[in-house]
Amino acid sequence: MKIDWAALGTVAGVSLVVTIALVGMFTLGISALSAATAAGRNGTSRLPARLGAYAAFAACTAGVGFGIYLIAS
Amino acid sequence: MEHITLLVGVVIITALVFDFTNGFHDTANAMATTISTGALSPKVAVAMSAILNLVGAFLSVEVAKAISGGIIDESAGLQPEVIFAALVGAILWNLLTWLLGLPSSSSHALFGGLIGATLMAVGTSGVNAGAVMSKVLLPAIAAPIVAGLAAWAATRLTYRINRNADEKVSGKGYRAGQIASAGLVSLAHGTNDAQKTMGVITLTLITVGALAPGSNPPTWVITSAGVAIALGTYLGGWRIIRTMGKGLTDIRPPQGFAAQTSAATVILASSNLGFSLSTTQVCSGSVMGAGLGRKGGTVRWSTAGRMAAAWGLTLPAAGLVAAAAEFLARQGDWGVIAVGAILVAGAGSMYLISRRKPVDASNVTADDLDAPATAAAAPACPAAQIVTVPAQGGPHGAPALTPIAGGAPATAGDAGSEPAATAV
Numbered sequence A: 001m002k003i004d005w006a007a008l009g010t011v012a013g014v015s016l017v018v019t020i021a022l023v024g025m026f027t028l029g030i031s032a033l034s035a036a037t038a039a040g041r042n043g044t045s046r047l048p049a050r051l052g053a054y055a056a057f058a059a060c061t062a063g064v065g066f067g068i069y070l071i072a073s
Numbered sequence B: 001m002e003h004i005t006l007l008v009g010v011v012i013i014t015a016l017v018f019d020f021t022n023g024f025h026d027t028a029n030a031m032a033t034t035i036s037t038g039a040l041s042p043k044v045a046v047a048m049s050a051i052l053n054l055v056g057a058f059l060s061v062e063v064a065k066a067i068s069g070g071i072i073d074e075s076a077g078l079q080p081e082v083i084f085a086a087l088v089g090a091i092l093w094n095l096l097t098w099l100l101g102l103p104s105s106s107s108h109a110l111f112g113g114l115i116g117a118t119l120m121a122v123g124t125s126g127v128n129a130g131a132v133m134s135k136v137l138l139p140a141i142a143a144p145i146v147a148g149l150a151a152w153a154a155t156r157l158t159y160r161i162n163r164n165a166d167e168k169v170s171g172k173g174y175r176a177g178q179i180a181s182a183g184l185v186s187l188a189h190g191t192n193d194a195q196k197t198m199g200v201i202t203l204t205l206i207t208v209g210a211l212a213p214g215s216n217p218p219t220w221v222i223t224s225a226g227v228a229i230a231l232g233t234y235l236g237g238w239r240i241i242r243t244m245g246k247g248l249t250d251i252r253p254p255q256g257f258a259a260q261t262s263a264a265t266v267i268l269a270s271s272n273l274g275f276s277l278s279t280t281q282v283c284s285g286s287v288m289g290a291g292l293g294r295k296g297g298t299v300r301w302s303t304a305g306r307m308a309a310a311w312g313l314t315l316p317a318a319g320l321v322a323a324a325a326e327f328l329a330r331q332g333d334w335g336v337i338a339v340g341a342i343l344v345a346g347a348g349s350m351y352l353i354s355r356r357k358p359v360d361a362s363n364v365t366a367d368d369l370d371a372p373a374t375a376a377a378a379p380a381c382p383a384a385q386i387v388t389v390p391a392q393g394g395p396h397g398a399p400a401l402t403p404i405a406g407g408a409p410a411t412a413g414d415a416g417s418e419p420a421a422t423a424v
Helices: A005-042 A047-072 B002-036 B042-057 B062-071 B080-099 B106-122 B129-161 B167-207 B219-235 B238-247 B253-272 B279-293 B301-329 B333-356 B382-391 B408-414 B418-423
Strands: none
Touching: A005 A047, A005 B129, A005 B167, A005 B253, A047 B167, A047 B253, B002 B042, B002 B080, B002 B106, B002 B167, B002 B219, B002 B238, B002 B253, B002 B279, B002 B333, B042 B167, B042 B219, B062 B167, B062 B253, B080 B106, B080 B167, B080 B238, B080 B301, B080 B333, B106 B129, B106 B167, B106 B279, B106 B301, B129 B253, B129 B279, B167 B219, B167 B253, B167 B279, B253 B279, B279 B301, B301 B333
16 A cells, blocks of 8 residues: 655645745735725825735735646646 | 447436536535625625636646546446446435535545445455545545644734734725635635546546546546536535534634635645545635634534534445445346436435425525624624524534434435435
8 A cells, every 4th residue: 555645745734834825925915905004094105005915915816826827737 | 339328328417416416515615604704695606616616627637537547446347337326325425414514525425435336346456445545535634634724823823913903904805815715715626526527437438448548538528527516516505505604613704714725725735636635624624723713713513523423424324325326236227227216316305305494595694684794793602693593494503413313314215225224
């Protein structure tokens, strides 16, 4: 009986890392959006925070897109 | 020759029927938490899930190959009737667990069916024990744990980073994230579960010599399997959605997002390596992990325990039904016809029973009948849910789920099939 431990380990490791990275990045994006709202209320510029938020969401999208590309190819 | 062709046609149709039940059994995986947190309306959720399942079906064929070339030894002299028996076992078990609102694994039902029918037909030589161990049993145990762990960690992280965030902004953001991640789960489901049916049809075509051993599924097989699972998904397994969305734990948008991201990642990673794991178990694991990850979050372990029992039962139960079906089917043409009749009778009676207490898009989040299905309703008191749900007769909550042992034989009796009774 041959069991492919390496493949099982890969799935486990990749899943943990990718999940935490994606959720973390998305959360940072939401934090930044929230900061942008707060900045708008205080009258300071909301641009930096907003750009940060978009960068975080773009990183999430790119990560997901790359994952799907890996599977489809 | 014409007889074989007819039987092959019947097997293919039965496989697509299984795929269809697979779809509506598993809508819950992708959409339960999205619907229960109110991020999407039930109808929109199932439509989106259906489309993405179809897309997912075209993405990869690794899992299909694992079935048609790995678990069952295709050179062992398998006949289409064996696969027919396997599918009957899987469909009947799927419908029974759907009736009870249990999110059991369609994949394990299929594998149980295949293994049971093959053992009955050609003995232990027909089943590749190593492949069963490494591609089915181990992932079955490991995947929900990994998904749960990842969802737990991600939930903790997201609550930690965002503890000071503006509630309105984050509520809106997480709901968008939930929709996206639910879409990913649907896509992942297509890459994993639609593949299983493709694998079975391919296996059938190989056993009759229409395809060379080790072939990839032909395009028409991929298309029909994708369409069948999408249709099933669109129909929506509202009973199971209720159990998943409300029964296990109270899920808020950040948790739903973390749970679905984790589930989608685990499933996609596994599909890519040809592990045909149970999407149901992965999603349940991640929902539980996310439930525990929030401060003060709890998991209803009694519901979780019943689900775990159903998981353990699925493989052997579907296997027993399939073995019995194979025993009947190998008696000759009349046997095959009898098995078909049992399938139709069993499926029909379970459908009729389900009509007595229908669960559909209109009452799938019925715990929230008093309030609109928005995030405001999500933190509803668990005790209240437990009280209200059985009163509405849903297949969810403690009293409604217990019939797994007591009520099942009655259902099997209705179906007129002693195999199902033996199984339970």
